[in-house]
Amino acid sequence: MNTNLFLQAFLGGGLIGLGAFALMLFNGRIAGISGITFGAIFSQGNGSKDSNSENRKWRWFFILGLVIAPLITRVFGFSLPDTFPNAFSASNNNIVNISLMVIGGLLVGFGTNLGSGCTSGHGICGISRFSGRSITATCVFMVSAIITVALIKHMFGGA
Numbered sequence: 001m002n003t004n005l006f007l008q009a010f011l012g013g014g015l016i017g018l019g020a021f022a023l024m025l026f027n028g029r030i031a032g033i034s035g036i037t038f039g040a041i042f043s044q045g046n047g048s049k050d051s052n053s054e055n056r057k058w059r060w061f062f063i064l065g066l067v068i069a070p071l072i073t074r075v076f077g078f079s080l081p082d083t084f085p086n087a088f089s090a091s092n093n094n095i096v097n098i099s100l101m102v103i104g105g106l107l108v109g110f111g112t113n114l115g116s117g118c119t120s121g122h123g124i125c126g127i128s129r130f131s132g133r134s135i136t137a138t139c140v141f142m143v144s145a146i147i148t149v150a151l152i153k154h155m156f157g158g159a
Contacts, residue, residue: 008078016124019031020120020124020125023062024125027058030125031121031124031125032117032118032121032122032125033120033121034112034113034121035117035118035121036059036063037059037063039055039056039059040056040059040063115137115140115141116133116137119138121134122134122137122138122141123138126138
């Protein structure tokens with residue numbers, strides 16, 4: 001077992017849990033990334049507490065933190081394992097990879113809307129609150145992911 005990889009996963013998971021706990025403790029909010037992103041981009045406009053600029057501001061800082069965090073980890077010497085595929089390597093067709101990522105992102109966005117939340121909201125926060133709906137949603141997410149990987153890898157010859 002790779003101890004460094006285990007340590008990274010352990011620390012990363014702990015920080016995700018700590019971040020979700022802190023957001024709930026200090027803001028009374030569940031760390032559902034799709035809901036946070038939606039609230040940052042689209043104003044509710046109905047006079048609710050989600051429509052004011054202060055509420056949108058923290059959401060943008062949260063998203064910024066998600067983007068900057070991997071860069072900070074690189075500064076401290078952490079990197080992805082060699083087995084992790086590099087979507088932007090010179091040997092890959094970047095146009096195809098970027099197109100697939102955009103299509104995948106749109107499908108994920110559609111799925112989170114259809115599932116009334118994402119894996120962070122349901123999988124991390126919902127399960128820890130013993131929400132039956134979140135447990136069901138997370139099981140559906142996982143089964144769908146397993147089927148998708150099996151189809152892409154074995155039927156279509158993907159990586």
